[in-house]
Amino acid sequence: MKTYLPQIERRILVRPNQTFGILNYDMDNAYPQRMLELVAQSPTAKDCWNKRAKFIAGNGFEEQTLGKQVINSKGLTMAKLLKAIATDKALFSGFGIHVNYNANFKISSVNYVKFEDIRMGDTDSPETAGKFALYSDWGRKTWKNIMRNKITFLDSYNPDEQIIKEQVITAGGWKNYKGQLYYFNPEVDDYPLIEADSVWEDFETEAGIKIFNNREVTTGFLPSTMLFMQSRREEADNSTDIGSGINTPSQLEKDLGTFQGAKSAQKIIVIEYEDESAKPEFQPYAIQNNDKLFESTERSVEARIIKGFSVPKELINAEKASGLSNGSEKKEAIREFNDNTSPDRMELAEVLEELFSHYCSNINPTNNWKIIPVPANVADDVIGVKAGAAINQLLQSSVPTESKIATLMYAYGFKQAEAEAMCTP
Incomplete structure (x- = not known):
């Protein structure tokens, strides 16, 4: 008897891209961009992402004055930085922070970098190994082609004075030095999957249900119907124009089009015909009852998305709980989710403590970098x-x-x- 393991396709494929000197983030190098679009189209996924981000960022720093500290010339504060990296970590499990140094080898500015803009340098190329490439349009949403001269390469974070000195010399002096990137990544020499990657297909399903519902409303819930009518010479303008390839609608088609839709649900259409043989015939045809099918599908999809993000369902569907127990159930859910996201808050605190231990000024004299969890009394x-x-x-x-x-x-x-x-x- 022969045994074998079923072949399971990898979620993402990481391949060297010699053209741009990077490692592709999946075959199309646009995995983060695709996931962002899918999440944006799924109300449940977006809500779960927002909930995770809120709990990871918590109620800010325990040290009250820390959040107001400005850390670059653009006015970025510690509170805004915390919120930004917590949002990325909630979805991508990682985040990026750009730092630059002064001539005393101290960090002089700190900037947030969108996680989806970061790509690892090609490890097989000595010019890009150990570096990170930043580009704002890897998904080719704005421009059709990626412009090589717009890609910025940064060295990996290393506060060692000798390392920084060598990087500055290689760059051609301080005026040309671009700094380093702290790239938090739970994977080792690989790209991370999003938090709910196992259910991303459900994001697409929920978006499809939303589109279906919208189509039903915009067509006035018109039943599926076939129109049979005798072709007439005066309707010949509906034939395809050979030159343009565009169909010109007949007057009947225009009237039927305006008759449909939520705003035209109570209009009356009058169709004139000369004899009985020219009378249009509307013939409905039976289709499956989509209402119940979509309702059950929507519930199961929503449940899987919530489970994929590991968010307690009481925080997403709190309004469905009993009025008597809603408060206590939500309190318990908040405590549970605070425990689940505690490691995330601890990781952010440790990263910030490390980075700002090399900052040019002491913005946190107490050295307290703890993040306050979301208080359970919000569900009093x-x-x-x-x-x-x-x-x-x-x-x-x-x-x-x-x-x-x-x-x-x-x-x-x-x-x-x-x-x-x-x-x-």
């Missing part, structure tokens, strides 16, 4: 208390039992059996 039980008081008032009122049960089910999220038990004397 006041919500549950208010809901409980309202429910007690409802139960003690003279409202018919059927109305009480309906209110408990639809206004407060109780199941029917629970609502009936509460209304039973």
